[in-house]
Amino acid sequence: MRRDTLNNIEHAPFDAIIIGAGINGAGSARDAALRGLRVLLLDQGDIAGGTTSWSTRLIHGGLRYLEHGEFGLVRESLRERERLLRLAPHLVRPLPLLIPLYADGVRAPRTIRAGLCAYDLLSFDKSLAPHRTLTRAATLQRVPGLTAENLRGGAVYYDAQVEYAERLALENVLDAQAHGATVLTYARVTRIVAEQGVVRGIELEDLRAGGTYRATAPVVLNAAGPWVDQVAAGSSLPLQGQMIGGTKGSHIIVAPFRAAPSVALYVEAQTDRRPFFIIPWQGLYLIGTTDLRYEGDLDVVTPDEAEIAYLLVETNRVLPAAQLTRADVLYSYAGVRPLAVQSTRAPAGITRRHFIRDHAPQLAGFASVVGGKLTTYRALAEQAVTFIYQKLRRPAPACVTAQRPLPGALCADFNTFSAGFKAECALPGQTSERLLRIYGTRAPEVLRLAATDAELRTPFSPESGAIGAEVVFAFRAELAETLTDCLLRRTMVGLNRAAGLDAVETAARLAQTHLGWDDVRAEREIVAYRQYVKRFHPRALAVSDESRASGPAN
Numbered sequence: 001m002r003r004d005t006l007n008n009i010e011h012a013p014f015d016a017i018i019i020g021a022g023i024n025g026a027g028s029a030r031d032a033a034l035r036g037l038r039v040l041l042l043d044q045g046d047i048a049g050g051t052t053s054w055s056t057r058l059i060h061g062g063l064r065y066l067e068h069g070e071f072g073l074v075r076e077s078l079r080e081r082e083r084l085l086r087l088a089p090h091l092v093r094p095l096p097l098l099i100p101l102y103a104d105g106v107r108a109p110r111t112i113r114a115g116l117c118a119y120d121l122l123s124f125d126k127s128l129a130p131h132r133t134l135t136r137a138a139t140l141q142r143v144p145g146l147t148a149e150n151l152r153g154g155a156v157y158y159d160a161q162v163e164y165a166e167r168l169a170l171e172n173v174l175d176a177q178a179h180g181a182t183v184l185t186y187a188r189v190t191r192i193v194a195e196q197g198v199v200r201g202i203e204l205e206d207l208r209a210g211g212t213y214r215a216t217a218p219v220v221l222n223a224a225g226p227w228v229d230q231v232a233a234g235s236s237l238p239l240q241g242q243m244i245g246g247t248k249g250s251h252i253i254v255a256p257f258r259a260a261p262s263v264a265l266y267v268e269a270q271t272d273r274r275p276f277f278i279i280p281w282q283g284l285y286l287i288g289t290t291d292l293r294y295e296g297d298l299d300v301v302t303p304d305e306a307e308i309a310y311l312l313v314e315t316n317r318v319l320p321a322a323q324l325t326r327a328d329v330l331y332s333y334a335g336v337r338p339l340a341v342q343s344t345r346a347p348a349g350i351t352r353r354h355f356i357r358d359h360a361p362q363l364a365g366f367a368s369v370v371g372g373k374l375t376t377y378r379a380l381a382e383q384a385v386t387f388i389y390q391k392l393r394r395p396a397p398a399c400v401t402a403q404r405p406l407p408g409a410l411c412a413d414f415n416t417f418s419a420g421f422k423a424e425c426a427l428p429g430q431t432s433e434r435l436l437r438i439y440g441t442r443a444p445e446v447l448r449l450a451a452t453d454a455e456l457r458t459p460f461s462p463e464s465g466a467i468g469a470e471v472v473f474a475f476r477a478e479l480a481e482t483l484t485d486c487l488l489r490r491t492m493v494g495l496n497r498a499a500g501l502d503a504v505e506t507a508a509r510l511a512q513t514h515l516g517w518d519d520v521r522a523e524r525e526i527v528a529y530r531q532y533v534k535r536f537h538p539r540a541l542a543v544s545d546e547s548r549a550s551g552p553a554n
Contacts, residue, residue, distance in 0.1 A: 002481075005184060006206055006213050012182065014040045014217035016388050017202055019189050019231055022052040023165070024354075024372050025223035026172035027381035027401070033179035034404065035385055035397045040215050041173065041181055042204060044188040044227070046485045048169035051225045052374065053489065054301070054335025056251065056277055056289050059084050059092050059375045060159035061123060063266075064275055065352065066115050067107075071122065073353050077375045078123035081160055084168075084378070085127065088406045089414045090440030091168050094128055095161040095279075097264045098143060100318070103150045106273045116157055131157035145259025145319045156263070163282060165374060166489040167438060170478060171406040177479075178407070185481055187213075192220060192235040192366060199365035202234075208481060219391045221384060222368040225338040226298050232359075232368055239359050243370045245341030250303035250334040251288030252311050253281075255497065257328065259321035260285060269314045278315060282495065284330065287311050294336050302535045303332040331499045331538040340371045354380045356387055365391055378402065408440025417441055427457070430465040438492060446473045460510060461493045461503035471510045483508060483525035484532045494529075499538035504529050 016032060018025050021043035029041040043049070061078035062070065084092040099116075101109035116131040132155070139154030140146060162168055177183050186207040193200045193214065201216035224231045226246045232239050265278040279286045290307045312324050340355060354372035367387060372380050382399045389396035411417040421443055422432045435443040450456035450469035460468050474480040474490035487494035487507060494500030508522040517525070533541065 002184075002208065005182060006187075006211070009040060009182060009184070009215040010213055012038070012040070012215070014038050014182075014201075014215060015392060016040075016219040016221060017042065017215055017217045018221045018223055019043075019202070020222070020224035020227070020369075021047045021169070021173060021183070021185065022050050022223070022225045023048065023169045023172070023374055023377040024225070024369050024380055024384075025221075026169040026176070027377040028221060028223055028369075028384045029176040029181050029183075030172040030179075031378075031381040031385040031399060031401050032388060033176040033181040034400055035389075037385070037388065039176065039181040040217065041176060041183045042187045042189060042202075043185050044207065046185050046481065046489055047173050047183075047479065048166040048489055049485075050227075050298075051335045051338060052169050053166050054249070054251070054333050055165055055374050056249070056279070057162055057165055057281065057286065058095070058159060058277075058279075059162050061119060061375070062352065062373075063115060063119055063157070063159075066118055070353070071118075073376075074119070075122045076379055077373070078119075078126065080376050080379055082123070082126055083402055084162075084375070085160055087401075087404070088162075088168060088171070088409050088440075090408045090436060090438075091164060091171070091406070092160050092162050094158055095264055096156055096158055097266045097277075098134075098139070098261070099155045099157070099266045100139060100143075100146055101152045101154055102268075103152050105268050107268065109152050112155060116155055119157065128158035128160075131155055142263060143261045143265065143319075145261065145321050147318055147320055161264075161279070161281075162374070164438065164492050164495075166492070167408075168374075168406075170489065171408055174478065175407050183479060185479065185485075189231055189234060192231075192363070194236060194363055194366075197362065197364060199363055219365050219367075219388050221388065222366070223384070226336040228338060228368050228370060230298070235359075235363055235366065239362055242341050243357060243368055244338050246294050246298075246336040246338055248292045248294035248301065248334055248336055249289035250307040250311070250332060251286055252303070252308055252332045253330045253495075254285050254287065254324060254328050255330060256283075256285065257322050257324060259319045261319070265318065267314075267318050269310070270317055271310060271314060276311070276314060278318070284497065287315055298336060300535055301334045301336055302537070303334045307334075308332055327539070329537075329539065330497050331533075331536040331540075333536050338371060354383075356384055358387075367391075406440075408442050411441050414440070427467075428465070431459065431467060434465050435467075445477065446470055449473055449476075455510070456514070460506040461491075461496065461500075463496045463498070463502065464491075464493050466491050466493045466503070468510045468514075471507050472514045475511070475515055482528065483511065484529050487529065488532075494533065498540035499533045499536055501530065501533065501538065501540045 015037040017040045032039045120130045134154040187204045191203040222231045355370045357368045359366040456469040470491045474486040480486045487500040511517045
C-alpha cells in the first residue's frame with residue numbers, strides 16, 4: 001500500500017504540499033482537506049515524532065507571557081484552550097495549578113495576583129473557574145510538603161492538560177486523511193523543485209524502502225518545526241536567512257514521591273528565577289522545563305546531566321521532603337522549540353507567537369511556518385490555509401475547525417458516551433478508562449478487532465492495561481509504520497514507568513501473529529525500539545542491560 005501511494009503521488013494533482021507532520025503541519029493538513037484542498041502531508045519521521053512529543057503537555061494561555069507584554073498571544077491562547085476543551089474532551093482536560101507565593105520571589109505576590117486577574121479578564125469566555133487566592137495555612141493544607149519559609153500564601157488557577165499530545169496531532173492527521181489528504185511518513189524532502197523562481201513541488205526520499213520520488217503542487221508549506229531552515233536550504237535559491245532560533249526544553253519523569261503534590265505546581269526556580277512545573281501525569285510526575293539555546297543535532301535531542309540535576313535540585317528545594325536523586329528519574333526527554341530567531345534576547349523572552357514567512361519573490365509559492373505553540377496550532381493552521389488559498393488565487397471557504405470536533409470526540413455528549421461504553425464493553429475499569437482517554441469515541445473500533453480473539457482483549461502491557469487489539473489498530477487504522485510508532489505515539493505504552501521496555505517483545509509477538517511479521521522483522525523492530533529509547537536514558541534499560549551483562553545466576 002505504501003508503494004502504491006508513493007507511485008501515485010508522482011501523478012496526483014495536489015493543490016498544496018505540507019512538509020512536517022507535527023502539530024502545526026497536522027492541523028494545517030486537516031484544515032486544508034476540510035476546506036476542499038488536495039493535500040500531500042509529508043514527514044521525515046513519524047507523526048508528532050519531533051517537538052510535539054516533547055512538550056510539557058499543557059494547553060495553556062501562557063500566564064508568564066504577560067510579563068513580556070504578549071497580551072494578544074495570551075488572548076489567542078486562552079480562546080484556543082477553550083475550543084480544545086470542547087473539541088477534544090478525551091485528550092484535553094482542565095488542570096488546576098497552584099502557585100506558591102513567596103515574599104523573596106522575583107515575582108512579588110501582588111504582581112502574580114495582578115497577572116492572574118489579567119489572565120481571567122483575557123479569558124472572559126472561559127468555562128473554567130477563575131483563579132482564587134489562598135492563605136498561607138490553606139496553601140500548606142493543600143500542599144503540605146511545600147517549603148514554608150517566606151511563604152505568604154498561594155493562588156490556584158486553571159489551564160488544561162493534553163496528556164498525550166501525540167494523539168492530538170494524530171487525530172488531526174486521521175481527519176485530514178478521511179477528507180482526502182495523502183499522508184506519507186518516513187519521507188524526507190531532499191529538494192524544493194522550482195522553475196524560474198516559482199515552486200513546482202518537491203523531491204523526496206523514501207526512508208523505509210529507499211527510492212526517490214517527486215510530487216508537484218503550486219504551493220509548498222514548510223511546517224517542519226525546528227527543521228524549517230534545513231528544509232528551506234533544499235531550495236536552489238537564496239532565501240531570507242536563518243528563521244529558527246530554537247531553544248531546548250528538558251523534562252524528567254519520576255514515580256510518586258514523598259510529599260508529592262496532588263495538584264500541579266507552578267513554581268519559580270531559585271537558580272535562574274525561571275518558572276517550572278511539577279505536574280501529576282498518568283500516575284507519575286512530569287517535571288520541567290528548561291529553556292536553553294540549542295545548536296546541536298535536531299534528530300536526537302537529549303537532556304544533559306546538568307539539566308536533570310537542575311530540575312531535581314529545584315524540586316527538592318520546593319518540596320524538601322522529596323529528596324529526589326538521579327536514581328529516581330524513570331526517564332527524561334527533551335525537544336527544541338521552533339522559535340523565531342532573536343539573537344539579542346534571553347531564551348525566556350523570545351516570543352512564542354507564530355509567523356508565516358512568504359518566500360516570494362525569491363521563490364513564489366513557497367512559505368515557512370516559524371514559531372507557534374501547541375495550544376494555538378488550530379489558529380495557526382487556519383491562517384496558513386487561508387494563505388494557501390491566497391497563493392492559489394482562489395476564494396477561501398470558511399474554516400470549520402473551530403466548530404468541528406476531532407474524530408475521537410464525534411458524539412453529542414462525551415460524558416454520556418463514556419458512561420455507555422464502560423457499561424457495555426465488559427472490560428476492567430482501568431482498561432475501559434484507558435481506551436476512552438486515548439481513543440475517545442473510536443474506542444469501540446479498537447474492541448471490534450478483538451471481538452473473536454481473546455488474546456487481543458488481553459493486556460500486553462500490565463502497567464498501562466493496553467490490550468493486544470491496540471497494536472493491530474495502530475498499524476491498520478492509525479498509520480503506524482514501526483513498533484516505535486506503535487508504542488510511543490499510538491498506544492502510548494512507551495510513556496509508562498519502563499518506557500515501554502516491559503512490553504516491546506510482547507507487542508512484537510502480537511504483530512507476528514496478527515500482522516504477518518516474520519522473525520527477522522520482529523527482532524529488528526525490537527532492537528530498533530530499544531535503540532530509539534536510549535535517548536530518554538530510561539532507568540529500565542540500564543537495569544535490563546545490567547541483568548543481561550551479569551548473565552544467569554549459578
